[in-house]
Amino acid sequence: MSTLKVDSLIEKTSGNGVHIPGHVIQVVQSTRTTETASTSSTFSDTGLSLSITPKSNTSKIMVMFSLGSSGVNNTAAEARGYFRLMRASTEIYRMDVRAYDYGNSGSIDFGVYAQNYLDSPATASSVTYSIQQRSSTGTIRVCESGNQIQMQLMEIAQ
Numbered sequence: 001m002s003t004l005k006v007d008s009l010i011e012k013t014s015g016n017g018v019h020i021p022g023h024v025i026q027v028v029q030s031t032r033t034t035e036t037a038s039t040s041s042t043f044s045d046t047g048l049s050l051s052i053t054p055k056s057n058t059s060k061i062m063v064m065f066s067l068g069s070s071g072v073n074n075t076a077a078e079a080r081g082y083f084r085l086m087r088a089s090t091e092i093y094r095m096d097v098r099a100y101d102y103g104n105s106g107s108i109d110f111g112v113y114a115q116n117y118l119d120s121p122a123t124a125s126s127v128t129y130s131i132q133q134r135s136s137t138g139t140i141r142v143c144e145s146g147n148q149i150q151m152q153l154m155e156i157a158q
Helices: none
Strands: 024-032 036-038 044-052 060-074 078-087 090-100 107-119 127-137 139-142 149-156
Touching (some): 024 044, 060 090, 060 127, 078 139, 127 149
Antiparallel strands (some): 024 149, 036 139, 060 139, 090 107
């Protein structure tokens, strides 16, 4: 067994510092409270977007997002929409939000949708992640009544 003893501060000599595989290197967060709603069948931005510049091109990025008081509603039996996670202009994850009322008097589904996605962007350049929404039937929205949506990005050394 060996013991390393140091009488003063250890400093890095150059580069991006120490990368211990599996450890978090940096964390960034963004929060929004502005409601966005859409009836369009084309994806549009929710306004939730966040960038990170990885220290290494081998790092993974843990993307965590929470869409508070978000969902779909319609005056017909079905309300359906989609949220998707984008890395720049590439869709990397999609979730379906759906409500159905068998009585045909209208449907609504609102809640907190929390998701995680482990990405491997393979770059040490800035990467931007964003959340988009689109309707299939009815209205899809995030931050209803000024509630909060948020995203966290954690760089994990490999």
